[in-house]
Amino acid sequence: MFLSLRIFNLKRHLKDKRVAIIGAADSVFDEKNGDYIDSFDVVIRINKSALVWNKENADYLGSKFTYLFHSFYENNYSGGGPINFKEFKKLGIQNLVHPNSDSKGLKAHLNFYKRHLKLKKTYILSPRLYKKITKELGCFQPTVGFSAIYSALNTDCKELYLTGFTFFKSPYLPGYRDDLRDTISNKRHIEKQGIHDPDVEFEVFKNLVQNSGNKRIILDSRLRKLIT
Structure with missing residues (x-):
């Protein structure tokens, strides 16, 4: 791990770039925006997105992968996925990023290397940025998707497009976590875990967007309705 782990300099990677972040909510299937997504300089995807992507849904999801933000938990319970x-290389994923850089995140990273025993370069967010994110959420740990959004909003990217995020107010897209597609079951699952609070994340997100000086923040129709 010490030979392979690096800090991911998001500000450098996203500066002056058009960036799209694709979440796992079913809202990604509201419109066929695949070509639009692929037109961005950088496309960030989350956790199991590489596993559920296929050519049949490319009209909606696009086919471009640049960075994958991942929890580094590979069990079904956590939702990270193998x-x-x-396979990541085939999809064009350049960097695998684990946003959590505190002690829990480093432990998850260490366990990942114990499982794989491979010298593979992986990344985490800077401790300073991660502390900034967690400070906004109080006692709750950010979800991987929220970490990606918050991080991008704190860069000088030229444009930011967000789709597939409803902060758990709608089901996952089909095939992503079918055991939790029912929103009530998913809410109970989150409460049982006790580490995330999507409602707090949503309020922080709204404030970030509404107070952002970046006028080129584009939200899909479902997310746009949620914050208005």
Whole structure:
């Protein structure tokens, strides 16, 4: 891990770039925006997105992968999903990023290397940025998707497009976590975990967007309705 782990300099990677972040909510299937997504310089996807993507849904999801933000938990319970470097490379994923850089995140990273025993370069967010994110949420740990959004909103990217995020107010897209597609079941699952609070994340997100000086923040129709 000490030979492979690096800090991901998001500000450098996203500066003056058009960036799209694709979440796992079913709202990604509201419109066929695949070509639009692929037109962005950088496309960030979350957790199991590489596993559920296929050519049949590319009209909606696009086919471009630049960075994958991942929890580094590969079990079904956490929702991260298996990490397969060979498949990730085929999809064009350049960097695998674990946003959580506190002690829990480093432990998850260490366990990842124990499982795989491979010298593979992986990334975490800077401790300073991660502390900034967690300070906004109080005692709750950010979800991987929220970490990606918050991080991008704190860069000088030229444009930011967000789709597939409803802060758990709608089901996951089909095939992503079918055991939790029912919103009530998913809410109970989140409460049982006790580490995330999507409602707090949503309020922080709204404030970030409404107070942002970046006028080129584009939200899909479902997310736009949620914050108005």
